[in-house]
Amino acid sequence: SQQGEEDPQALSIQEGENATMNCSYKTSINNLQWYRQNSGRGLVHLILIRSNEREKHSGRLRVTLDTSKKSSSLLITASRAADTASYFCATDQGGATNKLIFGTGTLLAVQP
Protein backbone atom coordinates (compact mmCIF):
# COMPACT_ATOMS: atom_id res chain seq x y z
CA SER A 1 0.00 0.00 0.00
CA GLN A 2 1.08 3.56 -0.50
CA GLN A 3 2.99 5.33 2.18
CA GLY A 4 1.15 8.64 2.02
CA GLU A 5 -2.57 9.27 2.00
CA GLU A 6 -3.85 12.75 1.39
CA ASP A 7 -7.06 14.56 2.05
CA PRO A 8 -9.08 16.06 0.73
CA GLN A 9 -8.92 14.36 -2.66
CA ALA A 10 -10.21 17.54 -4.25
CA LEU A 11 -10.52 21.12 -3.04
CA SER A 12 -12.16 24.10 -4.72
CA ILE A 13 -11.64 27.62 -3.36
CA GLN A 14 -11.83 31.25 -4.48
CA GLU A 15 -8.79 33.34 -5.30
CA GLY A 16 -7.41 34.98 -2.20
CA GLU A 17 -8.51 32.21 0.14
CA ASN A 18 -6.13 29.81 1.88
CA ALA A 19 -5.86 26.15 0.89
CA THR A 20 -4.89 23.40 3.33
CA MET A 21 -3.98 19.86 2.32
CA ASN A 22 -3.16 17.03 4.69
CA CYS A 23 -0.94 13.99 4.36
CA SER A 24 -0.74 10.93 6.62
CA TYR A 25 1.90 8.23 6.43
CA LYS A 26 2.65 4.91 8.06
CA THR A 27 6.32 4.41 8.91
CA SER A 28 9.19 6.45 10.28
CA ILE A 29 10.71 8.95 7.89
CA ASN A 30 13.87 10.94 7.35
CA ASN A 31 12.01 13.77 5.64
CA LEU A 32 8.74 14.57 3.90
CA GLN A 33 8.43 16.48 0.64
CA TRP A 34 5.63 18.23 -1.21
CA TYR A 35 5.34 18.38 -4.98
CA ARG A 36 3.08 20.13 -7.44
CA GLN A 37 1.86 18.81 -10.78
CA ASN A 38 0.22 20.92 -13.43
CA SER A 39 -2.11 19.02 -15.73
CA GLY A 40 -0.21 16.81 -18.15
CA ARG A 41 3.23 17.75 -16.81
CA GLY A 42 5.88 16.26 -14.58
CA LEU A 43 6.04 16.94 -10.86
CA VAL A 44 7.92 19.90 -9.45
CA HIS A 45 9.40 20.00 -5.95
CA LEU A 46 7.95 22.63 -3.59
CA ILE A 47 9.38 22.13 -0.14
CA LEU A 48 11.14 19.58 2.08
CA ILE A 49 10.77 19.24 5.84
CA ARG A 50 13.07 17.03 7.89
CA SER A 51 11.89 14.75 10.65
CA ASN A 52 13.41 16.99 13.34
CA GLU A 53 11.57 20.07 12.04
CA ARG A 54 8.02 21.02 12.97
CA GLU A 55 7.31 23.87 10.59
CA LYS A 56 8.82 25.36 7.48
CA HIS A 57 7.96 28.33 5.27
CA SER A 58 8.69 29.14 1.65
CA GLY A 59 6.98 32.19 0.19
CA ARG A 60 3.22 31.56 0.42
CA LEU A 61 3.76 27.94 1.48
CA ARG A 62 3.73 26.71 5.06
CA VAL A 63 4.38 23.08 5.87
CA THR A 64 3.96 21.42 9.25
CA LEU A 65 5.09 17.99 10.36
CA ASP A 66 3.87 16.00 13.35
CA THR A 67 5.93 12.82 13.57
CA SER A 68 3.98 11.58 16.60
CA LYS A 69 0.80 11.58 14.51
CA LYS A 70 2.62 10.70 11.29
CA SER A 71 1.01 13.58 9.49
CA SER A 72 1.89 16.72 7.58
CA SER A 73 -0.05 19.64 6.20
CA LEU A 74 0.58 22.08 3.35
CA LEU A 75 -0.96 25.53 3.58
CA ILE A 76 -1.03 27.82 0.55
CA THR A 77 -1.95 31.35 1.59
CA ALA A 78 -3.65 33.99 -0.59
CA SER A 79 -4.19 31.49 -3.39
CA ARG A 80 -4.13 32.47 -7.06
CA ALA A 81 -5.71 30.90 -10.13
CA ALA A 82 -2.19 29.84 -11.15
CA ASP A 83 -2.02 27.63 -8.03
CA THR A 84 -4.55 25.30 -9.67
CA ALA A 85 -2.75 21.94 -9.80
CA SER A 86 -2.43 18.57 -8.07
CA TYR A 87 -0.33 18.48 -4.91
CA PHE A 88 1.44 15.36 -3.61
CA CYS A 89 3.28 14.53 -0.45
CA ALA A 90 6.20 12.09 -0.59
CA THR A 91 7.92 10.34 2.29
CA ASP A 92 11.61 9.63 2.29
CA GLN A 93 12.88 6.97 4.70
CA GLY A 94 16.45 7.95 3.93
CA GLY A 95 19.35 5.64 4.57
CA ALA A 96 20.35 2.95 2.12
CA THR A 97 16.88 2.56 0.61
CA ASN A 98 16.83 6.09 -0.81
CA LYS A 99 13.30 5.73 -2.16
CA LEU A 100 10.45 8.25 -2.15
CA ILE A 101 6.89 7.02 -1.81
CA PHE A 102 4.10 9.32 -2.95
CA GLY A 103 0.60 9.83 -1.72
CA THR A 104 -2.54 9.90 -3.82
CA GLY A 105 -2.62 13.67 -4.14
CA THR A 106 -5.02 16.57 -3.71
CA LEU A 107 -6.49 18.30 -6.76
CA LEU A 108 -6.74 22.01 -6.02
CA ALA A 109 -8.91 24.29 -8.15
CA VAL A 110 -8.67 28.01 -7.49
CA GLN A 111 -11.55 29.96 -9.02
CA PRO A 112 -10.76 33.48 -10.25
Next chain:
Amino acid sequence: NAGVTQTPKFQVLKTGQSMTLQCAQDMNHNSMYWYRQDPGMGLRLIYYSASEGTTDKGEVPNGYNVSRLNKREFSLRLESAAPSQTSVYFCASRLKGTGGRELFFGEGSRLTVL
Protein backbone atom coordinates in the same frame (compact mmCIF):
# COMPACT_ATOMS: atom_id res chain seq x y z
CA ASN B 1 20.13 22.35 -19.24
CA ALA B 2 17.85 19.48 -20.33
CA GLY B 3 17.34 17.92 -16.86
CA VAL B 4 15.51 14.58 -17.15
CA THR B 5 14.60 13.47 -20.64
CA GLN B 6 12.18 10.62 -21.38
CA THR B 7 11.50 8.93 -24.69
CA PRO B 8 9.11 8.23 -26.22
CA LYS B 9 6.48 10.72 -25.05
CA PHE B 10 3.63 8.65 -26.46
CA GLN B 11 3.33 4.98 -27.39
CA VAL B 12 0.54 2.61 -28.32
CA LEU B 13 1.18 -1.11 -27.99
CA LYS B 14 -0.80 -4.26 -28.57
CA THR B 15 -1.11 -6.81 -25.79
CA GLY B 16 1.97 -9.01 -25.71
CA GLN B 17 4.31 -6.56 -27.43
CA SER B 18 7.47 -5.42 -25.74
CA MET B 19 9.02 -1.99 -25.47
CA THR B 20 11.61 0.01 -23.58
CA LEU B 21 11.17 3.45 -22.09
CA GLN B 22 14.37 5.45 -22.03
CA CYS B 23 15.41 8.00 -19.43
CA ALA B 24 18.51 10.14 -19.27
CA GLN B 25 19.58 12.88 -16.85
CA ASP B 26 22.37 15.40 -17.24
CA MET B 27 22.58 16.61 -13.63
CA ASN B 28 25.17 14.05 -12.43
CA HIS B 29 22.59 12.52 -10.07
CA ASN B 30 23.30 9.23 -8.31
CA SER B 31 19.75 7.95 -7.93
CA MET B 32 17.10 7.36 -10.57
CA TYR B 33 13.49 6.22 -10.33
CA TRP B 34 10.58 4.98 -12.41
CA TYR B 35 7.01 5.74 -11.32
CA ARG B 36 3.66 5.10 -12.89
CA GLN B 37 0.67 7.39 -12.45
CA ASP B 38 -2.92 6.21 -12.77
CA PRO B 39 -6.07 8.25 -12.08
CA GLY B 40 -6.83 8.37 -8.36
CA MET B 41 -3.73 6.32 -7.48
CA GLY B 42 -1.08 9.00 -7.23
CA LEU B 43 2.42 7.91 -8.21
CA ARG B 44 3.56 4.40 -7.50
CA LEU B 45 7.21 3.41 -7.50
CA ILE B 46 8.06 0.65 -9.98
CA TYR B 47 11.84 0.34 -9.66
CA TYR B 48 14.66 2.55 -8.55
CA SER B 49 18.42 2.70 -8.69
CA ALA B 50 20.00 4.23 -5.60
CA SER B 51 23.37 4.42 -7.32
CA GLU B 52 25.04 3.25 -10.52
CA GLY B 53 25.24 -0.53 -10.53
CA THR B 54 22.27 -1.16 -8.24
CA THR B 55 18.56 -1.56 -8.85
CA ASP B 56 15.73 -2.37 -6.45
CA LYS B 57 12.04 -3.16 -6.64
CA GLY B 58 9.51 -0.55 -5.65
CA GLU B 59 5.82 -0.93 -4.86
CA VAL B 60 4.64 -2.35 -8.21
CA PRO B 61 7.53 -4.12 -10.02
CA ASN B 62 5.65 -7.04 -11.58
CA GLY B 63 5.72 -7.03 -15.38
CA TYR B 64 8.70 -4.66 -15.59
CA ASN B 65 12.48 -4.86 -15.78
CA VAL B 66 15.03 -2.09 -15.53
CA SER B 67 18.61 -1.44 -16.53
CA ARG B 68 20.90 1.20 -15.11
CA LEU B 69 23.05 1.51 -18.19
CA ASN B 70 25.43 4.09 -16.71
CA LYS B 71 25.19 7.02 -14.34
CA ARG B 72 23.10 9.04 -16.82
CA GLU B 73 20.63 6.44 -18.13
CA PHE B 74 17.95 4.25 -16.58
CA SER B 75 15.60 2.29 -18.83
CA LEU B 76 12.31 0.54 -18.10
CA ARG B 77 11.30 -2.50 -20.13
CA LEU B 78 7.91 -4.10 -20.57
CA GLU B 79 8.55 -7.63 -21.85
CA SER B 80 4.93 -8.55 -22.63
CA ALA B 81 2.63 -5.56 -22.34
CA ALA B 82 -0.80 -5.92 -20.74
CA PRO B 83 -3.76 -3.50 -20.74
CA SER B 84 -3.20 -3.02 -16.98
CA GLN B 85 0.09 -1.34 -17.86
CA THR B 86 -1.71 1.49 -19.64
CA SER B 87 -0.47 4.47 -17.65
CA VAL B 88 1.70 7.56 -17.60
CA TYR B 89 5.28 6.71 -16.69
CA PHE B 90 7.61 9.19 -15.03
CA CYS B 91 11.33 9.00 -14.63
CA ALA B 92 12.99 11.01 -11.88
CA SER B 93 16.46 11.52 -10.48
CA ARG B 94 18.19 13.09 -7.51
CA LEU B 95 21.45 13.31 -5.66
CA LYS B 96 21.93 10.78 -2.93
CA GLY B 97 22.76 12.26 0.43
CA THR B 98 21.89 12.55 4.08
CA GLY B 99 19.01 14.79 4.98
CA GLY B 100 17.14 14.13 1.79
CA ARG B 101 17.22 15.63 -1.66
CA GLU B 102 14.48 16.68 -4.05
CA LEU B 103 13.46 14.66 -7.06
CA PHE B 104 13.63 16.08 -10.56
CA PHE B 105 11.04 14.66 -12.96
CA GLY B 106 10.81 14.14 -16.67
CA GLU B 107 7.68 15.16 -18.56
CA GLY B 108 6.26 11.64 -18.71
CA SER B 109 5.67 8.88 -21.25
CA ARG B 110 2.05 8.09 -22.03
CA LEU B 111 1.59 4.40 -22.81
CA THR B 112 -1.59 2.76 -24.06
CA VAL B 113 -1.83 -1.02 -24.32
CA LEU B 114 -4.70 -2.28 -26.45
